[in-house]
Amino acid sequence: MVVSSIKPIKKSVGAYQNYIFGQPHNGKKERNLIVLGVGNCENMSSNNMSEVLKLEREAFPSKTRKNDAYTLVIAFSDELDPNNSNDWKKAGNITKEIVEAAYPNRSAMIAVQKDGKSGLLHTHVLLNNVDAEGKALRKNGWKHLKNVTDMVAKKNGLNPLTEKKDSESKYDWRKDLAHKIKMTSGDSSSLAEIGITMKIRNSKKYPPAVTSFSFTDREGKKRNIRGRKLASQLNIPADTFDIKELQKLKTRQSLILDRDDVKLDLQDLNQQIELEQTHTLPEISL
Structure with missing residues (x-):
């Protein structure tokens, strides 16, 4: 709400x-x-x-x-x-x-x-x-x-706001997107499940390819961004966004999941994302 x-x-x-x-x-x-x-x-x-x-x-x-x-x-x-x-x-x-x-x-x-x-x-x-x-x-x-x-x-039994909407704590759609990419390990099918489109095209300027993302953010605005602009938030080397780095994220997460015998249910992914964001944000939200 x-x-x-x-x-x-x-x-x-x-x-x-x-x-x-x-x-x-x-x-x-x-x-x-x-x-x-x-x-x-x-x-x-x-x-x-x-x-x-x-x-x-x-x-x-x-x-x-x-x-x-x-x-x-x-x-x-x-x-x-x-x-x-x-x-x-x-x-x-x-x-x-x-x-x-x-x-x-x-x-x-x-x-x-x-x-x-x-x-x-x-x-x-x-x-x-x-x-x-x-x-x-x-x-x-x-x-x-x-x-x-x-x-x-x-x-009335509904969840109250959990994120501030003021100058001290504004919604950052880039952080929101980066968080969801981490949660899905950059898997295109998993991203599509939660409304995020990932595109990859060949590039001479940034070989071998450029990765971009588009989605509608929490405020209803359509956003598009090159993957390399999210590099720092995803702990990927600056100014690059090689799909191999995303696969490394996926491999690392798979190892953790296998070790703990945990299964990621994509149908509950949105709920998991919201829960994790709630734990890391101040207590009020949009």
Whole structure:
């Protein structure tokens, strides 16, 4: 479970409403699986919700209020099944609980969706920047939202965040990729099992061949990198990435596995990677 973002909306609330609650994108047939309301928007249709949010802002005009609203994204891991309607409801109810706990006395619209690239459940939230007394939001940072999300996740039997999302501990996709290469010993089939493509082509500049990797990182961004740029993180000689070095990694790991009589189950590889990363990172995660 992860908080993807919290962003302020200054004046274009209508555009965000149309994006979140409008027509589907990415060629999907269905945009919103469930739409929920919080505060004065509870038990209303999405059209009525947007009107309520607008009336609330108009009831408390302010020249000093910088933002009209905030948009949040709460993403869920495969702990929730995107094809199970009961889990759609659970995702919506958990998001509603997060919003009510983190931002009391505020109205909001929640949309449960699964039309992203991963196909996993996520929720969009449109949160008004006025409460019942017309006061603007004060606790509008990611850390506050993260703390509440952790609490609600544990309460509902989900894993809380385990990696910091701040300037002191940013997600490093290169380290993530290098770690997965180590876990698979650079085996192309094993890498493919976890969504990583390895390509090898002949090269005169870096004979005999150049190895490159491509994958979609934890933040949903497509990444491509030459293997030699990961050399130092893989303990391979600098500025080289010979496939033979990967085979040496595989041989060394095989010897260790044989010695300890341990079998590597590729179906559980993603889980093993996550567990190992959790043990080596500070206690909070995206």
